Amino acid sequence: MSTENKGRRVTAADVAKSLGISRATVGFVLNKTRGQTISEATRKRVINEAARLGYRPHTAAQALARGRSRIILLVLPDWPLEYSMRRHIAEASGFLEEAGYSLVTYTIHETSRPLWESLDPDVVIGLLPFSEEEVESIRASGITNIVPVPDAHTPAWQTGPSIVAGPELQVEHLVERGHRKIAFAAPGDNRLRSFGEARRNIVTNKALELGLGEVDCRQIDRQDDSPQVAVREWVNAGVTGVVAFNDEIAAVVTSAALRQGLAVPGDLAVIGHDDDPWGEILVPALSTIRMDVEGLGRLLALTALNAVDGRDVPQGEPNAVATLVRRAST
Amino acid sequence: MSTENKGRRVTAADVAKSLGISRATVGFVLNKTRGQTISEATRKRVINEAARLGYRPHTAAQALARGRSRIILLVLPDWPLEYSMRRHIAEASGFLEEAGYSLVTYTIHETSRPLWESLDPDVVIGLLPFSEEEVESIRASGITNIVPVPDAHTPAWQTGPSIVAGPELQVEHLVERGHRKIAFAAPGDNRLRSFGEARRNIVTNKALELGLGEVDCRQIDRQDDSPQVAVREWVNAGVTGVVAFNDEIAAVVTSAALRQGLAVPGDLAVIGHDDDPWGEILVPALSTIRMDVEGLGRLLALTALNAVDGRDVPQGEPNAVATLVRRAST
DNA sequence: AGGGGGTACTAGCTCGCGCAAGGTACGATT
DNA sequence: AATCGTACCTTGCGCGAGCTAGTACCCCCT
Structure with a gap:
């Protein structure tokens, strides 16, 4: 041949x-x-x-002639993917392939030009919401199909049950454990800024709803002394439970507390978010929120296809969106 | 605009x-x-x-006109990528970008058509050698640049001094801290088996060279009780220092020790490998090995670039390959 | 005046494919 | 006999960029 x-x-x-x-x-x-x-x-x-x-x-010739690359770019978070997640991506990939599309996965790294500029995908779809800079950058490459859609007024991912559920569970869990004065540990990293804001608002609202006091929110940066400062001032102010933006922030806070001779969860309880595999290894093991990544992934695949056709995001929500993982840190 | x-x-x-x-x-x-x-x-x-x-x-138009997609496809193994590997890839990606190429990473899954068929990369480069079926499939897509070449020698980054240096440093460091009886903590994951074997051999040889006793090697799996068992038996056998395959394994071992009421590094010192950022967060912070990611990434990139030009795999080794990071766990 | 040799451009073909618009042949209908 | 309809296929343009083979102009030299 x-x-x-x-x-x-x-x-x-x-x-x-x-x-x-x-x-x-x-x-x-x-x-x-x-x-x-x-x-x-x-x-x-x-x-x-x-x-x-x-x-x-010839792929390039086809893409040129019909004006579509038939590539869907899936942007992954920069942490190791659990097995189930990888399997699901494979499934989604097969599903998309039947529709004539190729799924390319991509992890953003600052060192290089983002792949959407050179790959010309029909859709860019993120497992996590994009930062504003990222959206800007994708738009600038002439890509109009971005999922999750960054809606100007009420971003779907900031209000959608799938996102809201996590932070609310964090607060509820702390309250259930008897904490009445809680704090929020936000990421110092600028790229996570808007995402952090979103979660903070959800936490604040939930605290209000449950009749808790003010939520003391602080940015945590592993590189400087902000963890130490935050922990000290939280404890002084009577805070006993900390809702962290994600597991890494939670770990940093826990770490700072332990180094000050505090007991976790005795003096300060900490709960993370995302169920990073590392969280289970820590001493004390980190309580956290596990997202239904598989459900979310399937939804995203469908969403991608619909986005190509100019159709809207499908209505179906993954059913079990977020679950609490109880471990030693609370 | x-x-x-x-x-x-x-x-x-x-x-x-x-x-x-x-x-x-x-x-x-x-x-x-x-x-x-x-x-x-x-x-x-x-x-x-x-x-x-x-x-x-327009990427597709360029690709059509010059007959090259300027895409390099990096085929990854189907297991969670260690932190250091992800950094290598990021590094390589940045380097390739300067040469006008885009690095696309890809994990093979059986469910769907391989990406090289639809992406038309100039080079397909594998972190592990390809199976014969894979090579066949790549060839059939009209791609002639495949690395590692089926019957050429193994790429330098899989055997060179850059790999040997890390484990040797681990052993040397433990000896320097006064440990005479050491153990090796291997990954339980089957897919990391061969890497684990390789590093174990290096450690064993180094131990022999330094006149240490037998190195007790055990597989550590986070999912079962192997960490607990290993730690208990190591301590009973008089082991005082553990060389871990990577930072995750090191953390798991540390964790198991702490939970048994042992002091780290007092009763058991642990050193990891790869300088995962999580290692610094832990209490105690993890001593580890930092690889010259820049050098390795560059090597990967160079190999790819040379393949495009039809040249052979470069012989050059990255110079500063591995450095010791001293922290609290030893 | 007639080259010779730069410099600074342009015309136009090419890549492989999708697709709209245009044939052509042949049997059926008026 | 002229027209129509349909099944089947072809001509040819356009997608956006790379790149070869010019061309027009100017300056300098004999």
Whole structure:
């Protein structure tokens, strides 16, 4: 299947010439183009000859001709993916493939130009919401299909049950454990700023709703002394429970508390978010929130397809969106 | 930069028309084409106008015209990537970008069509050797640049001194801290088996060389009671220092020790590998090995670039390969 | 005045494919 | 006999950019 033309790639024109028919016909057959009638005999001849010659459509040419790359870029968070998550991505990938799309996964790193600029995907879809800078950057590459959609007024991901549930569970859990004065540990990292704000608001509202006092919110940066300062002042102010933005922040806070000779959860209880595998290793093991990544992932795949068609985000929410993982830190 | 043409993408022709010059000139300027003389004035005008209009070259069109996608596909193993590996990849990605290439990472899953068929990369490069079926499949997609080449030698980054240095440093450090009876904590995960074996051998050899006793090697699996068992038996056997495969394993061991009421490093010292950021957060903070990620990433990138040019795998080794990070756990 | 040799560009073909619009042959209908 | 309809296929343009082979102009030298 390869010894014929010395190295040059087989094109649709080669298939056509070899059969003595026009290139368009080959295209129609291979694309199952609707609105074209092709005799069964020709159909078979084309398909066989294409296979015999080892014809593969040239992706770039297709993308150029139809104006779509048929690539969907899935942006992953920068932490190790659990097994179930990876499996789900594989599933989503297969699902999308049947629709003629390729799923490319991507982890953002600051060192290099984001992949959406060079890959020209039809959709960029994030497992986590994008920061404003990221949205800006994606838009600037001429990509209009971004999921989750950054709606100007009420961002869906800031109000959607799937996102709200986590922080609310964190607060409820602390209250259930008897804490009445709680604090929020926000990420110092600028890229997580807007995401942090969102979660803080949810926590604040929930605290209000449950009749708790003011929620003392502080930014935690592992690089400086902010963890130490925050812990000291929290304890002085009578805070006994800390809701952390994620597991890493929770770990940093816990760490700072332990180094000050405080007991966790005795003097200060800490709950994280995301169920990072590291959280289980820590002493004390970190209580946290596990998101229904699989459900979310499936939803995202569907959303991606709909986004390509210009349709809206599907309505179905994953059912079990967030669950509490009780461990030693609370 | 966007309000001019309603939605349509800006092409090089737009830039040219807007300046009243030919499209070719725009191309020459933007590609810094050698062998073409362009006046400095025109150069600047083109560059400014391109920026003003928000011009982005159409990747697919470029790929079609020059016959190269400028995509390098890095095939990853199907297991959670250690922190250091993710950094290598980020590093390589940045390096390749400067050369005008995009690095796309990919984990093979059986459920879907392999990405090399639809992405048309210039090179497919694997962290692990490919199976024969895989090589066959890649070849069938018309891709000739495959690394590691089926029957060439193993890539340098899999055997070179860069890999040996880390484990040796771990052992040396423990000895320096006065430990004479050490153990090795291997990953339980089957997929890391061969890596674990490799590092264990290095540790064993180094221990022999330094005149230490037998190295007690045990597999650690976070999911079962192997950490507890290992720690107990190690301590009973008089082991005082543990060399861990990576920081995660080190953390798990530390954790198990603490939970048994042992002091770290008092009763058992533990040293990790890879300098995962989580290691610094732990109490006690984890001593570890920091790899020269920049060098390794560069090597990976160079290998890929050379493959594009049809050249062979480079021989050069990264120079400063591994350094010891002293923290509280030893 | 007629080259010769730069410099600074432009015209136009090419890549492989999708797809709209246009044939053509042949039997059926008026 | 002329027209129509349909099944089947072809011609040819366009996608956006790379790049070769010019061309027009100017300066300098004999």
